Amino acid sequence: MLQVTASSLPSKSNLYPFQIYKNPTEPAQLLALSLKTATFNHPLISSRLISLYTHSKSTTLDHLRSVFDQFQQPTLFSWNTLIKSYVQNQRSQESLFLFLDFITRSGLMPDVFTLPCVIKACGRLMAVKEGGQIHGLVFKLGFGSDLFVQGSLVGMYSKFKDIGSARKVFDQMTERDLVTWNSLMDGYVKDGEIELAMELFDEMTERDVVSWTVMVDGLSKCGRVDDARKVFDEMPRRNFASWNAMINGYMRVGDFISARGLFDLMEDKDIITWNSMIAGYEHNGRCSEALKLFTELLNLGYVPTHSTLVSTLSAISWSALLSKGRRVHSYMVKNDHKLDGVLGTSLIEMYCKCGSIETALKVFESIPNKKLGHWTTIIAGLGTHGQATLALDLFLEMLKMNVIPNAITFIGVLTACNHAGLVEDGRRYFNMMIKDYQIEPTVEHYGCLVDILCRAGHLEEAKNVIESMPLKPNKVIWMSLLSASRIYKKVEIGEYAAQNVTEIDPNFIESYVLLSNMYAATGNWDKVSRVRDAMRKTGVKKDPGCSLIEYRDEVHEFIAGDKSHPWTREIYHKLSEIRERLKSVGYVPDKSQVLLHIEGDDEKETELESHSERLAIAFGLISLKPGIPIRIVKNLRVCNDCHSVTKHLSKIYDREIIVRDSSRFHHFKHGSCSCMDYW
């Protein structure tokens, strides 16, 4: 039995009872031992303990904190260690709170180890005010000539993009090391002064890897990716950050081929390399590549970070791969990823965009401290799914909880009003945004307002709003007006809107389609063929309709008229069955909107029947078990006929059919659609 007591401590040989403990590998064992032997609050022992905790891989920061909280008189060393740990673990805010604690109640003064940590924390948090106060403290305590303290101030001001202050500190330093030079260079880069950064780079007598990387990063951030590559090639040595900076440079200009080339050349990669590739692919619309890399990194044993998951979820959202999304979600649950920040928002958005609004709601409800982003995402999601009442209820609940909405929240709110045809509410919230929250409406807000008015048939008023708004109306706004003109058969306004769209984007196919549909709806066949001629002349072609459906973990893609699917025979067989069942309930196909130049009625009917979503629905009916909703993602707007047919099918086959089109969700159930026939 060990016999170490507090009274025996002053003797140096007894200071380290741990050394006689066999295999002192577990800090927790040592902690227990020191508690038992009443040596726990000896300053040297507590310091050593906390240091052991920081070096132990198994411990978490929260555990470290609980140990720290038991010390009666933490040493300066213990304070410093804990503050540093918070900064290193990206919990800078808590480190500043702890620092405040330290200043007010420790009775100690910060030293040259404390200050760089908290200065770094201020930089990370963009805490300009606090940073200035700490700078004042540095001055008062006389650390004006400490290399580390001053160097970290240069770094902090660089992060604030306050290059003037950074330069001032830099100029006052009596000696400067490489790190300080690098910080200042990065400050110039962040300030957009690439030339000045390069001058500094040339002035430097000593350059290690970081200096070069800052230049690669700086050049690629201002679009000079070729110059960045030159620097990259000239570098005497490179580390992960250098490669990653170059990869991101290529990704930024959309050159994912070159980015991939570098990625494949790398023998070793770090998780940021993978994150850069996944985020890059995702930004460039190459979602399937992004997802492939995610699977690959897991197989290779890399541990995804929050950013990995955010980018991956985003790629899943765009491709609407619900089953993949569910798998990532379960990975997150198993690995205890917290949903309190952006990650929670991404998860909610993924479920919304993949058509599972119920799960999105469940995730939302499970988040304990809901932030503005969570509220905004679920409100917008419910809006696009046609659940306006719930969306607006949640908005009011959010206000009750004193969460302040921003411009994006109001887009969601207005979208919800729009989908439910709530004209008065829409106007009211638009004004509330301006008056109560001092938010300047953007084009998007006006777009929502115009859409709300259009949907309710107030086309003249919508036109007035467009003409009197202080911003230049964009394509989307004119498209809402055009779309409404088609539904309300207001040819004159429709032509006016179409003309404006064409002025903004002469090659925008959707406007021709809508215009032609409007003419068709009003029996104006001459003009239908004139639009067709115009399309032929400008050379714009209608994107082929394309629908996706997931089955057994694979995406099945159907293009209009597609006969390449292995189940084609069964699918067309199902389609003829569908035709019969539709006939038996008295359904007459709506051939008015067939855009292709087809003469015969039967041919027109065949054209409609081979629309991509029909193929996908037929495949869904064959392959998916009864009771499972059929989820389809479509690239274009749903045509009138498909919309009516799908409503019938949801009743005839007693199936929920969820279709995501280019701007909203249609939930078909018991013969009706959540969009209330306006889209």
Next chain:
DNA sequence: CTAGGGTTAG
């Protein structure tokens, strides 16, 4: 006996 500031993704 132990400790600090600079680059890359989101």
